Amino acid sequence: MSAGFSRYLTGATRGELPTHPLTHHEILTLISPFTRRGRQADLDASNRIERRLVFKSIEHSNITASQDEACEVLTLDNAQPNQFTLTRTLTLSSGLEARLQTDGEDPAELLARIESVSPQQQFREVAGVTVALSYRLVPVCAATNGSPPVRLELTRGKAIIGNLEIVLNADSVKGYPVQIDLLPTVAGAVELPDDLLAVIGWSWSPLRKTPAGWSGKVGARSREPQRSRDLEAKLDKAVAHLAATLAQPPAFFHDGLRRARWVVTFRRGIPLLIFVGLMGVAAALTKIEIPPGSIINLLIMGAPPLLLFAAFGMRDAPPLEIPPLPGRAKAASWQLVPDLPAVVPSVAPDLTALASVTAPNVQPESTMSSPAAERDAQCPAIR
Incomplete structure (x- = not known):
């Protein structure tokens, strides 16, 4: 009685309840397709109580254009009966990480999906900066126009420029703007202008200060696979823009993009x-004599609720604010890129020629599937 009442309160169904820990027989059955593919289970890193199996790491070379090495770790989760989640985590020697995740009922099929995507597909070079892309593999109908049986849906993109992390959180509700975070990894960084990304285009919102750094939004398409490809292109554009901007003193941002900054202000x-225009129209209507039987009276009476409906129906309502005027920064450097050249050109950075900007090494980040210490033990060769 009490168990049923607790399920009612929590909204959990019988199929969602936690099951027993993995037995030895279940482990042998689950790792069978992985063993045939040369994968070995790491029982020390696995968690029988949480029904999670971790496989020993595999090293890959020449993952990126800069010949980086990567450590691959597979994790199989079975939190619900007959429902599995297979995650591949690729960690570069610099600490940059990309994941590939897929769900299904057959672990052998999940492994085949994961292996159909090469590790090189999850990393790209943009203006000398390595961008890591995490995806979700979703099965689709293969008979539709000869399309592949699975589709890559972007869930996260990350790049590191000097001491600044750029994180695109694409795993959000379709049709809504996607959040992008700029996270400094050092103290004392210069305050970034709130229109740093908004100057890229109308899809980009101004930045707002957060406890961890700065956060903004970028518009995205609502349907896949166009949504993922659109976000990939916008992330590349943002990385190229930031690489060029942070390579120059802050004053060059205003000098080179003065017109774009005023467009953002508008x-x-x-x-x-x-x-203000609506208030002015409402005030002007009080000075105009309108015949009692005119349709204009009906429009005036129906306009306020229609305007309220339109305002509350917007997916991302813009703030009502007096925008600050763009100004020239006085700081000598951003204090985010340590290798700032001593002599800089007297013109604005060219956003189309960014091949000279590189991203120095940073400290590795923790993973979702295991603590940092376990991940370091999984990848001893590249640490």
Whole structure:
């Protein structure tokens, strides 16, 4: 009685309840398809109580254009009966990490899906900066126009420029803007201008300060696979823009993108201009004599609820604010890229020629599947 009442309160169904720890027989059955593919289970890193199996790491070379090495670790989770999640975690020698995840009922099929995507597909070079892309593998109908049986849906993108991490959190509700975070890894970094990314285009929102750094949003398409490809292109553009901007003193951002910054200021003032315009129209209507039987009276009476419906129906309502005017920064450097050249050109950075910008090594980050110490033990050769 009490167990059933607790399930009612928590909303859990019988199939969602935790099952017993993995038995030796279950472990042997689950690792069978992996053993045939040359994979060996790491029982020390696995967790029988949480029904998680971790396989020994495999090293890959020449993953990126800079000849980086990567450590691959497979994790098989079975939190629900007959439902498995296979995750491949690729960790570069610099600590940059990319994941590939897929769900299903057959571990052998999940392994075949994972192996159909090469590790090189999850890393790319943009202006000398390595970008790590994490995906979810979703099965699709292979008979549709000869499309592949699985589809790559972007869940996360990450790059490191000097002491600044760029994280695109694409695993969000479809049709809504995607959050992008700029996270400094050192103290004392210069405050970034809130229009640092907004100057790229109308899809980009201004940045807002957070406890960890800065956060912004970028518009994305609502349907796959166009959504993932669109976000990949926008992340590449943001990385190239940041690599060029952070390689120069802060004053060059204003000097080179003065016009774009004023366009952003106008964009941010549009909601306020619309509000002031509506107030002006409402005030003007009081001075105009309208015949009692005119349709204009009906429109005036119906306009307020329609405007409220439109405002609350927006997926991402813009803030009503007085935008700050763009100004020239006085700081000598961003304090985010340690290798700032002593002599800089007197012109704005060219966003189309960024091959000279590189990303120095950073400290590795922790993984979702295991603590940092376990991951380091999995990849001893590249530490």
